[in-house]
Amino acid sequence: MTTIGLTAHRRGVQRLVDSYHAIPADRPVRLAKKTSNLFRAREGVETAGLDVSALAGVVSIDVNAQTADVQGMCTYEDLVDATLPHGLIPYVVPQLRTITLGGAVTGLGIESTSFRNGLPHESVMEMDILTGDGEIVTATPDGVNADLFEAFPNSYGSLGYATRLRIRLERVPRFVSLRHVRFDGVAQAAAAIEEIVPAAAYDGQRVDGLDGVVFSPTEVYLTLATFTDEVTGTSDYGGQEIYYRSIRTRTSDTLTMYDYLWRWDTDWFWCSRAFGAQHPLVRRVWPRRYRRSDVYHKLVGLENRFGVAARIDRARGLPARERVIQDVEVPAGRLADFMSWFDESVGMSPVWLCPLRLRRSDDEPARTWPLYPLEVSELYVNVGFWGTVPIAPGAGDGDVNRAIERRVTELGGHKSLYSDAYYDRETFDRLYDGETWAKVKSHYDPQQRLTGMYEKAVRRR
Numbered sequence: 001m002t003t004i005g006l007t008a009h010r011r012g013v014q015r016l017v018d019s020y021h022a023i024p025a026d027r028p029v030r031l032a033k034k035t036s037n038l039f040r041a042r043e044g045v046e047t048a049g050l051d052v053s054a055l056a057g058v059v060s061i062d063v064n065a066q067t068a069d070v071q072g073m074c075t076y077e078d079l080v081d082a083t084l085p086h087g088l089i090p091y092v093v094p095q096l097r098t099i100t101l102g103g104a105v106t107g108l109g110i111e112s113t114s115f116r117n118g119l120p121h122e123s124v125m126e127m128d129i130l131t132g133d134g135e136i137v138t139a140t141p142d143g144v145n146a147d148l149f150e151a152f153p154n155s156y157g158s159l160g161y162a163t164r165l166r167i168r169l170e171r172v173p174r175f176v177s178l179r180h181v182r183f184d185g186v187a188q189a190a191a192a193i194e195e196i197v198p199a200a201a202y203d204g205q206r207v208d209g210l211d212g213v214v215f216s217p218t219e220v221y222l223t224l225a226t227f228t229d230e231v232t233g234t235s236d237y238g239g240q241e242i243y244y245r246s247i248r249t250r251t252s253d254t255l256t257m258y259d260y261l262w263r264w265d266t267d268w269f270w271c272s273r274a275f276g277a278q279h280p281l282v283r284r285v286w287p288r289r290y291r292r293s294d295v296y297h298k299l300v301g302l303e304n305r306f307g308v309a310a311r312i313d314r315a316r317g318l319p320a321r322e323r324v325i326q327d328v329e330v331p332a333g334r335l336a337d338f339m340s341w342f343d344e345s346v347g348m349s350p351v352w353l354c355p356l357r358l359r360r361s362d363d364e365p366a367r368t369w370p371l372y373p374l375e376v377s378e379l380y381v382n383v384g385f386w387g388t389v390p391i392a393p394g395a396g397d398g399d400v401n402r403a404i405e406r407r408v409t410e411l412g413g414h415k416s417l418y419s420d421a422y423y424d425r426e427t428f429d430r431l432y433d434g435e436t437w438a439k440v441k442s443h444y445d446p447q448q449r450l451t452g453m454y455e456k457a458v459r460r461r
Contacts, residue, residue, distance in 0.1 A: 012054030019051035072102030072162035091123035112209030118359030132445025212353035330413035352384035
């Protein structure tokens with residue numbers, strides 16, 4: 001992908017502003033967007049939306065400064081296509097190709113570099129944001145709109161939409177060497193994480209990326225990635241072979257940098273099995289270009305719309321199922337506690353693990369972000385689990401998710417809001433700093449044109 005330049009970017013911003021002013025003043029303002037990586041259905045009346053169709057590119061790349069100016073609707077797939085030929089990638093590249101930069105910053109994104117680079121918003125240097133009153137403002141950490149810069153992460157479009165973001169880039173080699181290390185339990189893996197992260201090394205070898213998979217309470221793997229130019233051969237998991245299965249059968253592996261970044265996207269971690277895409281016969285006829293997360297996401301959307309699988313289950317006398325699609329962060333020292341409870345109370349597998357801590361560097365102290373208040377001194381582990389569970393007799397849809405929310409809070413953790421949330425308003429405001437959000441909201445969206453954060457995350461407005 002080539003860069004689009006400043007002139008084209010300005011035209012795209014003007015189209016966005018014009019579409020804002022075309023929306024009646026008494027109607028809510030939303031994005032006119034065909035795709036989404038969110039997993040919460042929207043309820044309520046649909047309205048004409050903001051035209052972001054010309055805000056999906058890379059404006060420019062400064063190779064020497066290792067920065068890029070990127071439009072808010074640019075996908076990470078297109079961003080990587082533009083930066084990787086220069087030997088550069090974003091500090092954190094979320095796992096799925098069609099996650100947008102603006103979405104990862106106003107929501108949350110994470111990947112194997114998060115143990116040293118934090119979350120995507122922590123590499124942002126400045127943002128141009130369309131606020132609820134229709135103005136484009138530039139927000140920086142120390143400028144006049146610093147309050148908006150600080151509150152924007154995890155605000156999910158309730159404070160505005162980013163039209164341009166300047167981000168730092170990291171220089172990388174061409175290949176990634178992997179080590180899959182097995183542990184006999186989550187407690188042992190958590191102890192290893194607590195040793196690896198501060199040293200960024202394991203068994204005398206540098207670690208540039210770190211994540212893991214729990215296949216069962218006694219079968220846990222950490223994958224240690226070392227970025228390198230030294231390689232003798234690479235694996236390909238875009239064809240018949242499936243990446244997550246290789247973790248159990250190989251102790252080492254090598255991927256190109258590009259394939260490493262998208263190793264989880266091809267099979268949506270392991271969720272493609274629900275569509276038969278992992279069956280050898282089906283896989284041979286399933287076109288490679290359609291083995292990607294956005295295709296599977298559309299299939300889920302069709303199921304949510306028509307309920308074919310649900311009707312088949314009812315006809316077979318099977319119980320209804322609750323959707324449990326969540327990413328949560330728990331302190332590394334409490335990971336074993338959470339997983340022990342999760343295995344007993346939820347029982348889904350596999351489960352993804354991804355260590356993270358707030359980004360720190362020699363020239364910049366780590367900073368906190370009020371709407372997702374992780375502790376500077378704490379090492380967390382993201383736990384990702386995506387699927388459904390049967391609704392037990394006498395239980396209701398949502399009960400398992402509510403139990404997860406309670407347990408995560410008890411352990412001092414947090415959960416991302418891209419999927420279903422069930423918090424009451426008081427708990428939500430306490431966990432996600434509703435006081436700061438309300439103060440910033442009143443300043444930049446005094447007429448409440450943008451849907452509120454609680455209304456989006458919990459009430460699905």
